[in-house]
Amino acid sequence: MNTRVEFAKMNGLGNKILVVDMRGRKDRVTPEAAIALNADTETAFDQIMAIHDPKAEGTDAWIDILNSDGTKAQACGNGTRCVVQALAAETGRKAFTFQTVAGILNAREQEDGTISVDMGKPVFEWNRIPLAEEFYDTSRIELQIGPIDDPVLHSPSVMSMGNPHAIFWVSRDVLSFDLERFGPLLENHPMFPERANITLAQVTSATSLTTRTWERGAGLTLACGSAACAAAVSAARTGRTGRAVAITVASASPPGILSIEWRESDDHVLMTGPAEWEWSGTVDPATGTWAHDEAGAGEQVRAL
Numbered sequence: 001m002n003t004r005v006e007f008a009k010m011n012g013l014g015n016k017i018l019v020v021d022m023r024g025r026k027d028r029v030t031p032e033a034a035i036a037l038n039a040d041t042e043t044a045f046d047q048i049m050a051i052h053d054p055k056a057e058g059t060d061a062w063i064d065i066l067n068s069d070g071t072k073a074q075a076c077g078n079g080t081r082c083v084v085q086a087l088a089a090e091t092g093r094k095a096f097t098f099q100t101v102a103g104i105l106n107a108r109e110q111e112d113g114t115i116s117v118d119m120g121k122p123v124f125e126w127n128r129i130p131l132a133e134e135f136y137d138t139s140r141i142e143l144q145i146g147p148i149d150d151p152v153l154h155s156p157s158v159m160s161m162g163n164p165h166a167i168f169w170v171s172r173d174v175l176s177f178d179l180e181r182f183g184p185l186l187e188n189h190p191m192f193p194e195r196a197n198i199t200l201a202q203v204t205s206a207t208s209l210t211t212r213t214w215e216r217g218a219g220l221t222l223a224c225g226s227a228a229c230a231a232a233v234s235a236a237r238t239g240r241t242g243r244a245v246a247i248t249v250a251s252a253s254p255p256g257i258l259s260i261e262w263r264e265s266d267d268h269v270l271m272t273g274p275a276e277w278e279w280s281g282t283v284d285p286a287t288g289t290w291a292h293d294e295a296g297a298g299e300q301v302r303a304l
């Protein structure tokens with residue numbers, strides 16, 4: 001077996017993604033390789049999306065998702081759009097069906113080049129998010145940070161989009177909070193036995209929100225797709241907005257927009273937004289040793 005595989009450095013609204021082509025192989029990208037790639041400024045990433053041969057009939061690929069700390073994630077919205085763009089560039093096809101540990105994902109490249117991903121159904125049951133304590137209503141749970149009589153953040157909406165999310169509603173600019181300080185405390189709070197992605201969300205109209213996320217296993221990122229889905233669903237669920245919203249991802253530069261619809265007919269969450277190829281290379285999935293492709297520079301979108 002070749003020691004090196006192709007990979008592409010991509011991003012979804014600034015969420016740093018490495019798409020690694022593991023098709024035709026039995027091995028996996030190791031946590032050690034992930035940690036080594038993240039330690040190098042050129043390949044530092046938020047998630048690795050490893051494309052493997054399909055396991056189930058009717059699917060195009062199995063996707064393994066790794067965070068930059070080497071842990072596994074069950075969902076990654078921005079990364080899924082990057083995978084679609086890479087495979088669409090390779091095959092000329094527009095629609096794909098993927099399988100992850102969290103289930104089946106259908107995704108499609110649109111005429112305008114944006115990519116829509118059906119992120120599946122949200123999960124609200126406390127023990128499936130999971131939470132450490134029983135809450136009948138997870139749209140607003142008791143959890144706060146900061147002084148007890150004047151908490152900085154409190155009463156999040158919690159849910160799973162395949163991965164655990166806590167959405168803290170704020171009434172001023174999401175960038176004005178010290179998320180770098182509160183993020184790690186909340187990610188690792190005993191309420192979340194599998195840790196959680198922590199998002200600040202400000203409602204800006206009945207059809208729009210602004211978000212900023214501290215990601216489980218990756219820290220502050222410029223954008224997080226599954227968190228945008230969780231914020232949209234939580235906003236609709238608590239009567240703050242309707243079921244279709246434009247999410248401004250505040251940390252992206254310039255701030256980017258994800259369109260989210262929580263479809264009434266089947267309860268599925270649809271996320272639409274851009275993906276961008278930056279450059280391609282080869283990597284050893286066991287060690288993370290990598291090199292740039294020589295011919296890669298200057299091309300617009302490249303297959304793996």
Ligand SMILES: N[C@H](CCC[C@H](N)C(=O)O)C(=O)O
Pocket residue numbers: 015046047067072073074075076077078079163164197215216217218223224225226227
């Ligand atoms: N950036 C990803 C989310 C990664 C979630 C991951 N940090 C976890 O659940 O551990 C996204 O666009 O959905």
